[in-house]
Amino acid sequence: MYTQAFDIVVAGETSPVADDGDVQTAFLARIARDEKIEPQDAMPEAYRKTLIRQISQHAHSEVVGMLPEGGWITRAPSLKRKEILLAKVQDEGGHGLYLYSAAETLGVTRESLVEALHAGKAKYSSIFNYPTETWADIGTIGWLVDGAAIMNQVPLCRCSYGPYARAMIRICKEESFHQRQGFDIVRSLCEGTPAQKAMAQESINRWWWPTLMMFGPHDSDSTHTGEATDWGIKRISNDALRQKFVDVTVPQAAFLGLTLPDSAIMWNAERGHYDFGKIDWDEFWRVVKGDGPCNAARVSDRVAAFDEGRWVREAAAAHAAKSALSKASLKVAA
Numbered sequence: 262m263y264t265q266a267f268d269i270v271v272a273g274e275t276s277p278v279a280d281d282g283d284v285q286t287a288f289l290a291r292i293a294r295d296e297k298i299e300p301q302d303a304m305p306e307a308y309r310k311t312l313i314r315q316i317s318q319h320a321h322s323e324v325v326g327m328l329p330e331g332g333w334i335t336r337a338p339s340l341k342r343k344e345i346l347l348a349k350v351q352d353e354g355g356h357g358l359y360l361y362s363a364a365e366t367l368g369v370t371r372e373s374l375v376e377a378l379h380a381g382k383a384k385y386s387s388i389f390n391y392p393t394e395t396w397a398d399i400g401t402i403g404w405l406v407d408g409a410a411i412m413n414q415v416p417l418c419r420c421s422y423g424p425y426a427r428a429m430i431r432i433c434k435e436e437s438f439h440q441r442q443g444f445d446i447v448r449s450l451c452e453g454t455p456a457q458k459a460m461a462q463e464s465i466n467r468w469w470w471p472t473l474m475m476f477g478p479h480d481s482d483s484t485h486t487g488e489a490t491d492w493g494i495k496r497i498s499n500d501a502l503r504q505k506f507v508d509v510t511v512p513q514a515a516f517l518g519l520t521l522p523d524s525a526i527m528w529n530a531e532r533g534h535y536d537f538g539k540i541d542w543d544e545f546w547r548v549v550k551g552d553g554p555c556n557a558a559r560v561s562d563r564v565a566a567f568d569e570g571r572w573v574r575e576a577a578a579a580h581a582a583k584s585a586l587s588k589a590s591l592k593v594a595a
């Protein structure tokens with residue numbers, strides 16, 4: 262399993278806390294040596310809490326992220342596209358699973374994390390509160406949203422917390438396939454009829470700015486970057502990742518013959534980067550605080566899916582209990 266050490270802390274208990282001075286110093290020295298911190302290791306309470314916050318928000322994002330695309334599985338334009346989209350949406354569910362498992366190694370229960378999501382108390386990525394209006398949006402999500410997700414997540418493969426870093430390795434491999442399938446959909450539309458190309462352009466116009474918001478607030482407004490960087494969780498800042506994303510995406514859009522909806526995008530030879538326009542942070546915070554176009558629908562759809570899946574969880578638990586019982590009686594007989 263990618264996320265677990267064998268001797269994890271028991272759910273509901275916490276990892277050994279390293280809040281006294283000497284242990285704190287030893288912990289920071291391990292971080293400085295780039296050693297992985299494992300679930301059974303002593304760690305500062307603030308480090309543990311930051312990881313639970315980030316990993317659970319990430320897990321929720323993967324699971325809520327299944328919804329905007331899931332609605333297009335039955336409407337995909339061909340059997341091939343349907344199969345690919347089905348596999349992609351399943352992958353996102355799997356990513357949620359690895360990440361909830363990684364969070365559980367820190368002593369929280371998955372149930373408590375899911376409850377917070379369903380109660381509307383937990384954050385997940387702002388991007389999934391926008392609607393998928395056309396088939397082109399499925400291409401755009403793969404190309405831009407998965408592209409941004411990879412840009413942010415590749416550095417997390419080197420994160421100081423072992424179970425999170427190992428989960429990210431597999432997730433990034435799969436996200437990279439997702440990004441390519443999205444680019445392939447957009448490319449097909451751009452090589453199709455004028456109406457198909459227009460559909461792709463209209464989709465990019467809607468998704469470009471929300472995608473840039475995925476990287477989080479400017480570094481100057483980012484509350485967690487300082488500590489997360491000191492603790493080896495965050496390796497590259499929000500603004501630096503956003504810039505890297507713009508730099509790789511501008512030439513891709515030019516290759517496709519699409520225009521990014523920002524007249525300020527221009528190569529800056531002095532900086533060696535593309536300049537780009539101002540993000541609407543009011544919109545970002547509105548969406549993060551629950552007032553985006555789809556926030557209410559996303560949470561209620563998740564709650565409904567969880568309720569509808571109750572019988573599957575109960576059946577799996579009953580099967581596991583029955584198997585354990587028959588194994589135990591075989592042992593007694595032997």
Ligand code: FAQ
Nearest residue numbers: 319322323326353385386387410474475477483484485486
């Ligand atoms: N949306 O101090 P910072 C995907 C919050 S997965 C909502 O900068 P930090 C796969 C932040 O939580 C996409 N909230 O925070 C897929 C904090 O609030 P808090 C998710 C946001 O943690 C593709 C506050 O603002 N990826 O797409 C956002 O240092 C396609 C202050 O911010 C991850 O979760 C936002 N965009 O940096 C699935 C990657 N940005 O907790 C389906 C892991 C910030 O104090 C289809 N996470 N906030 O109440 C990270 O790398 C970091 O957590 C950041 C934020 C970079 C997201």
